[in-house]
Amino acid sequence: MSSVWAKKVNSSKSGFILSTRASLSRASIVGGALGFPRIRLPTKYLGMPLYKGPKKSFLWDDLTSRIAARMEGGEAKVLSPGGRITILKSILTSMPLYLLHVIVPPKSVMCRIERLFNKFLWSAKGQRRIHWECWEDLCYPVEEGVLGMRRLQDLVNAARMEGGGGS
Structure with a gap:
């Protein structure tokens, strides 16, 4: 006895993208x-920005x-410095991983996120510190004393299996 699973597309979650040069009549036909x-x-598609042209931050x-x-x-306001390091290494740096594997954000975005990381690391109880x-x-290995x-x-x-680092 075989059962057939009918799969249907959810039209409320679906859409189509046409070229910007496509006519209105073609869009209405499609x-x-x-x-x-x-x-x-x-x-956005699956949380990832889709765009055409230059990178838009x-x-x-x-x-x-x-x-x-x-x-x-x-909880972030009462963490010790060691707790902040652990949160940074385990949670915060992994939040953008999916997107970084799929699409490369502009360098300005990566700098902005790393500034947030640094601010989080050095602040204490909601106050800015040096x-x-x-x-x-x-960002050097622990073996090097960092x-x-x-x-x-x-x-x-690493996601693109490229050598070298930095800018």
């Missing part, structure tokens, strides 16, 4: 045939605001 609305770029504001919100939580080291200097943090550019290079 939309009528598919039953989906037309989506215009820029948009404002499309990454959602990611940076989620990271900033995670850092401003109530940043004793820049983020780049903290904290062993990860630079976002290194994560991008």
Whole structure:
């Protein structure tokens, strides 16, 4: 006895993207045939910004605001420096991993996120403190006497299996 699983497309979650040069009549024909609305770029798909043309840093504001919100939580204000390091290594640097494996954000976005990381590391009880080291200097292995943090550019290079680091 075999059962057939009918899979249907959820039209409320679906859409189509056409070239910007496509005519309105073509868009209405495609939309009528598919039953989906037309989506215009820029948009998001699975949390990833989709756009055409040069990299646009404002499309990454959602990611940076989620990271900033995670850092401003109530538990973050009472963490010891060791706790902050652990949160940075385990949670905060892994938040953008999916997107970094799929698409490379503009360098300005990676710098903005790393500035947030550095601010989180050096602040205490919600107060700003002196940043004793820049983020780049903290991203060397622990064996070299540093904290062993990860630079976002290194994560991008690793995802793309590229050698070299930095800018």
